[in-house]
Amino acid sequence: MTLLDTSKLPRHIAIIPDGNGRWAEVQGLPRNEGHRRGSDNVREIVSRCHELGIKMLTIYAFSQENWNRPRDEVDAIMELLAHYLQHETDELVEKGVRIDSIGRLDELSPAIQKDITELMRRTEGNDSMRVTFALSYSGRAELVDAVRAIVREAESGQLDPEAIDEKTLRLHLYRPDLPDPDLLIRTGDEHRISNFLLWQFAYTELYVTEALWPDFGPEQLDLAIAEYQRRERRFGLTSAQVRGSE
Numbered sequence: 452m453t454l455l456d457t458s459k460l461p462r463h464i465a466i467i468p469d470g471n472g473r474w475a476e477v478q479g480l481p482r483n484e485g486h487r488r489g490s491d492n493v494r495e496i497v498s499r500c501h502e503l504g505i506k507m508l509t510i511y512a513f514s515q516e517n518w519n520r521p522r523d524e525v526d527a528i529m530e531l532l533a534h535y536l537q538h539e540t541d542e543l544v545e546k547g548v549r550i551d552s553i554g555r556l557d558e559l560s561p562a563i564q565k566d567i568t569e570l571m572r573r574t575e576g577n578d579s580m581r582v583t584f585a586l587s588y589s590g591r592a593e594l595v596d597a598v599r600a601i602v603r604e605a606e607s608g609q610l611d612p613e614a615i616d617e618k619t620l621r622l623h624l625y626r627p628d629l630p631d632p633d634l635l636i637r638t639g640d641e642h643r644i645s646n647f648l649l650w651q652f653a654y655t656e657l658y659v660t661e662a663l664w665p666d667f668g669p670e671q672l673d674l675a676i677a678e679y680q681r682r683e684r685r686f687g688l689t690s691a692q693v694r695g696s697e
């Protein structure tokens with residue numbers, strides 16, 4: 452059941468699931484317990500998005516900068532990720548969800564690389580929804596990787612430097628076929644993008660909530676989408692132009 456306007460759902464939602472550590476602190480629990488609850492919540496929110504008919508969801512599960520956290524915290528998050536990939540994805544596969552990832556996968560452990568690669572291969576043809584996990588991801592690194600690829604093509608004569616435009620850059624991003632997110636949800640009340648999809652967020656609507664990620668339930672997701680539905684997306688035009696009165 453939903454009171455949302457199903458004809459105006461965001462096609463692609465991106466999420467920065469922040470606040471696991473603070474959630475644990477408030478409860479008097481170790482930070483890693485916050486991450487465990489956070490990973491349980493990934494399951495809940497993916498499921499609600501599927502139920503609502505959201506076609507694409509991209510989750511910032513682990514940034515390149517996160518490697519600099521204390522070793523035991525990184526290990527705990529990696530264990531949760533491994534557990535999630537092995538035990539929480541069957542239901543998604545059954546529902547026809549395509550599982551994908553962006554980031555420098557080669558920086559992850561061989562076991563996690565194998566699991567995610569295998570899931571991506573198995574679900575490549577699924578089209579009920581596409582869930583993309585950003586793993587060892589950095590928006591700047593993605594742009595650097597794109598520039599390297601473009602320069603290689605230019606040097607080998609496959610590409611005329613004068614012909615390079617925005618489309619060329621897009622075509623060299625990790626997933627050129629993934630449309631820009633319509634809505635970014637950031638939990639934990641920090642008002643920043645934190646090196647997430649820097650190119651893709653050009654016209655994404657931003658929604659920040661005080662709720663810490665483990666507390667961000669399906670009702671809060673619906674509130675975020677309801678807020679999105681009240682926004683006027685102008686893409687640099689005037690309001691009158693957008694409403695078609697000019």
Ligand code: FPP
Nearest residue numbers: 468469470471472473489490512531532535
């Ligand atoms: C942000 O909270 C969360 C992370 C850096 C890691 C996110 C990891 C998970 C949700 C679990 C593993 C992922 C999956 C897909 C199962 P924070 O630690 O920055 O919180 P704080 O700002 O309160 O310290």
